[in-house]
């Protein structure tokens with residue numbers, strides 16, 4: 322019993338939420354840079370309000386973020402002390418190709434990540450690299466409208482080739498797109514999409530999704546050709562949909578919600594469009610335009626493993642019923658009366674993680690990897706500057722217990738677990754700094770003040786023990 326010896330424990334982050342330094346090293350502007358904090362954020366990340374530059378009116382905390390760009394040596398040293406075996410991180414696309422379509426990559430950007438990988442190696446930390454974590458160059462949005470254009474495939478593959486070749490000696494584990502299903506919920510952040518008045522938004526989203534699916538498959542193929550050791554996973558925002566009641570209409574609606582999510586993984590893991598998607602997209606007149614070879618491409622390169630983020634389950638009612646709404650990771654759903662909620666109103670459902678693991682494994686029978694799970698909370702240092710984040714420990718303990726049960730009792734094949742996020746960073750959903758996830762506190766406040774000093778929270782010592790004992794001692 323117990324988790325396998327080579328189970329990978331770690332932490333996960335994203336370039337645009339931790340690096341800062343957005344004008345340094347020749348980096349170009351990306352969609353994620355122009356998403357402001359505050360009330361307009363949601364319109365911008367959803368593509369309802371077109372903002373392709375930063376302005377004076379808004380604030381952009383992610384421009385400095387927690388300055389990983391200058392603190393990475395210290396940060397990785399702390400991760401080493403924490404004992405992590407894997408660090409999930411992402412590449413800022415515009416550090417490598419500032420406009421997205423240059424012929425030659427930007428050496429300063431490549432050198433930066435090489436240093437990061439070298440530092441990881443010092444502490445025997447394996448990088449797990451997300452090629453695009455909500456990241457699309459503004460240059461490509463202006464020129465092509467983001468992933469609505471097929472031209473994106475070629476630009477993305479140029480990025481992939483550059484990364485696979487340059488980092489061959491450092492990286493063997495990759496994710497092609499972060500939370501690919503977010504195209505449907507946050508299309509500007511997920512795929513650089515802005516909508517014109519009157520246009521069929523669903524059609525644009527599924528067209529963009531098709532381009533990402535083809536690009537993702539070609540990336541898998543390329544990764545294997547460049548280095549047979551390479552393993553590429555897909556990544557989606559998971560969290561099973563529960564029917565609000567046992568009323569068949571609620572059960573049906575929950576099933577549709579799950580299918581909408583699994584659609585992406587169905588294609589990436591099985592290599593073809595599932596029949597429900599073929600029927601429904603055609604019926605709605607939004608079947609994407611394809612090149613004749615696309616379906617063969619999808620077939621030829623399914624992913625090696627399936628990764629996902631899990632923050633909460635969702636509760637789905639038939640239209641017109643279901644009462645109060647709850648928040649969640651960029652989706653809203655009905656409020657589940659059996660659960661408690663985080664300060665940001667996200668449901669807390671550890672058993673939901675076991676349910677999700679079982680459902681995903683039943684469906685695909687491929688190795689899984691939990692690459693995000695954590696609690697966003699406000700942390701207040703006490704008079705000695707210490708943070709006693711028992712709430713975070715409780716959240717993580719219960720989720721890790723549920724994860725272990727899925728492996729040890731249900732037989733789910735799980736490669737590892739990277740919590741979101743080992744070091745405080747900027748929230749993707751809200752753009753705030755005060756929504757913290759880390760084991761390591763960063764002295765950076767909502768108003769931009771702070772020394773950027775790093776310190777260990779109570780959860781740091783707790784997680785250290787968890788890793789040391791391969792999940793046996795959960796406190």
Ligand code: BGP
Pocket residue numbers: 335338499500558630650693697741747748749750751756
């Ligand atoms: C996922 C993203 C992450 C991360 C996380 C937490 O959607 O992949 O980038 O931010 O959610 O969400 P938030 O930052 O909104 O609390």
